[in-house]
Amino acid sequence: MTPAGQGRAPVLEVDKILDDPMTKIVVCCGSGGVGKTTTAAALALRAAERGRTVCVLTIDPARRLAQSMGLSELDNTPRPVPDIDGSAGGELLAMMLDMKRTFDEIIVAHSDPERAQQILENPFYQTVSSSLSGTQEYMAMEKLGQLRAQAEAGQAPWDLIVVDTPPSRSALDFLDAPKRMASFLDGRFIRVLLAPARAGGRAYLKVFTAGMGAVTGVLSKVIGTQLLTDAQTFVTAMDTVFGGFRERAERTYTLLQAPGTAFAVVAAPEPDALREAAYFVERLAADAMPLAGLVLNRVHDSAASDLSAEQSLVAADRLAATTSHPMVVGLLRLHAERMQRISRERRLVGRFTAAFPKVRIARARAQASDIHDLDGLRRVAAELAGTPG
Amino acid sequence: MADWEGVRLHVVTGKGGTGKTTVAAALALALAAEGHQVLLLEVEGRQGIAQLFDSPPLPYEERKIAVAPRGGDVYALAIDPEDALLEYLEIFYKLGRAGRALKKVGAVDFATTIAPGLRDVLLTGKAYEAVGRRRTGRAEYDAVVMDAPPTGRIARFLNVNTEMAGLARVGPIRNQADSIMDLLRSPRTAVHFVTLLEEMPTQETADGVAELRAAGLPVGAIVVNMVRRPPLRPADVAAAGSGRLDRAQVAAGLAAAGLPTDAATVAALVHEATDLAERVALEEQERGTIAALGRPTYELPWLTDGMDLGGLYELAEDLHRQGAA
Ligand SMILES: Nc1ncnc2c1ncn2[C@@H]1O[C@H](COP(=O)(O)OP(=O)(O)OP(=O)(O)O)[C@@H](O)[C@H]1O
Ligand SMILES: Nc1ncnc2c1ncn2[C@@H]1O[C@H](COP(=O)(O)OP(=O)(O)OP(=O)(O)O)[C@@H](O)[C@H]1O
Ligand SMILES: [Mg+2]
Ligand SMILES: [Mg+2]
DSSP states (O other), X not given: OOOTTOTTOOBOOHHHHHHOTTOOEEEEXXXXXXXXXXXXXXXXXXHHHTTOEEXXXXXXXXXXXXHHTTOOSOOSOOEEOTTOOOTTSOEEEEEXXXXXXXXXXXXHHHSOHHHHHHHHHSHHHHHHHHXXXXXXXXXXXXXXXXXXXXXXXXXXXXXXXXXXXXXXXXXXXXXXXXXXXXXXXXXXXXXXXXXXXXXXXXXXXXXXXXXXXXXXXXXXXXXXXXXXXXXXXXXXXHHHHHHHHHXXXXXXXXXXHSTTEEXXXXXXXXXXXXXXHHHHHHHHHXXXXXXXXXXXXXXXXXXXXXXXXXXXXXXXXXXXXXXXXXXXXXXXXXXXXXXXXXXXXXXXXXXXXXXXXXXXXXEXXXXXXXXXXXXXXXXXXXXXXXXXX | OOTTTTOOEEEEEESTTSSHHHHHHHHHHHHHTTTEEEEEEEOSSSOHHHHHTTOSOOOSSOEXXXXXXXXXXXXXXXXXXXXXXXXXXXHHHOOTHHHHHHHHTTHHHHHHHHOHHHHHHHHHHHHHHHHXXXXXXXXXXXXXXXXXXXXXXXXHHHTHHHHHHHHOOSSHHHHHHHHHHHHHTSTTEEEEEEEOSSHHHHHHHHHHHHHHHHTTOOEEEEEEEEEOOOSSOHHHHHHHHTTOOOHHHHHHHHHHTTOOOOHHHHHHHHHHHHHHHHHHHXXXXXXXXXXXXXXXXXXXXXXXXXXXXXXXXXXXHHHHHTTOO
């Protein structure tokens, strides 16, 4: 039995990575719906049951999966997952990211109480903290930084953090978030709004005076003076926090480049997902970030792979003409569908491997149903580790 | 009679990747059939419509993109929030150079970033404008179909004008916001959900429907996309599901077809049927959840050869046959 797309790609040795005490962070990234959350939870569970003390940071897990991990509320606190096999001495703590709360915490931690209050109450803060594009990615990174710092300071027990990444069309969004946030904060207009409040602002403002009078005038006319004032207050209040933001984002970025980090790029054997995975692999290389390998999830296989799609279809048609074995006609057509799918997946993965011959690959088969309990996670993890039960 | 007679604005949402763009385009084609004029709006700035119709990226301009079955036209427009804001400023304030200055200093970018609400006001505003636009004494478009943001953001997106009213207490933005909400809350609008027969998209759909209902926004149809017809007869699927497939019969059939009849091959085929049965059972469960929402429901087949223009017309016909248009 050969799983689809076996090719000659080197094998990603999952257990070796999870068992290595030097591995401190595993990041599961990939495009939307490929199985990032499932993979993160599965790898974390396996590492814990092999003896490590693991914290898994999940983002919007499916409801049933969350429940099976004992996550009933979004409270930003890692909690022990009940019912794991702790015989190897490991432990698993799980949490769901609460984006808004993480944002609030940063504000509170980086400004004096009065200013924090001012920001949290500003109407703009509400929209920015919940829907500025990239905020979720940024907050995931921020939370990762916090979890790591807690562990280093001996305030938390985990020695391995497994991070899930937010659903997004592009896998690159995760890496780009801090930069996008920074470039937004550095935006010219923000500086213009800030200008009057800053010491050196006058000179700067002068350059713009011609345009600016018109701009502020127009703005207050269009959005109303109230709205403009709110925006200005918000930006000014946030100003002190901004520096901290940028600094922390940079620190987390550096953390991701450290040798203790392992990126697992998750993809389904589909054209879009593999294309995104390819972009991501290139990007990791460009940013000197440590790629562990590709997790190929939801791969199809067959125990009757000697019986080809063509053979099955010809036989099915022949049999259908006799009308004596309708059930077997159905079985053969079903098998043909599966074989066609397998060869399509192999072609796609083969192309990826041809482009990235050194990228290691671990595979998990498509299970007949969703993964929504610890047993399901164990099965996926065992397949990824190449030790299916 | 079609299910959405009187609806002028069709909003198509769904979990990411379930087929919003595809279904919106198919629905536009179906609605345009028999001589109608339909505008297909893209609001996520991804040029998904152009890709689907195999055309170069759409400019900020309404363009005829397809001819519908039995005559009728589909126009497409990819709304760019920046351009929409400038256009809006131009219409309401005749800004000219000052508008361009805003853009230059980054104010437009800032405004559409920091206040995603403002962006959404512009996007919904454009839909509102297209629905209401008249030409030679009648509506220019018989229907407007919007390829909308995903389920997780849809209620907020459509409700943005209410939210905006909280920020902008007076002025033209406020007035515009009120008129848009009137349209969005009226029976002239229908919000359709695209889903798959899988747990997460169905759950999101159920949550989204509840959220829209709570916000007083009109829920339209549920479109179940990528439905795969099992090649096995229902009775055989049931037998496979309960482990009652007769292996001797399988072997006999294989023999009759001149194929190997060894136990391993038989077991493999039976196993594949069991997998299928499990999937079908789960799909039935999801169908139940969807049915409980009590909305008109259409199913669209999974197109094995991938999506192309031909496939899109096929899906449009399917929608038409099921009464969607
Ligand atoms: N190997 C597998 N076999 C069967 N189902 C799977 C497998 N892996 C994941 N799934 C299911 O696929 C769905 C999507 O998986 P998951 O939520 O892990 O993806 P994701 O990449 O985190 O998605 P998102 O981008 O939306 O966050 C879930 O319902 C999950 O149970
Ligand atoms: N009925 C179908 N049969 C086969 N393929 C389909 C079908 N519907 C959609 N697809 C394919 O599925 C993919 C996702 O579809 P589409 O782009 O329409 O989804 P979407 O919900 O708009 O995604 P996004 O959230 O990324 O905007 C596309 O590759 C599309 O061609
Ligand atoms: Mg996820
Ligand atoms: Mg789309």
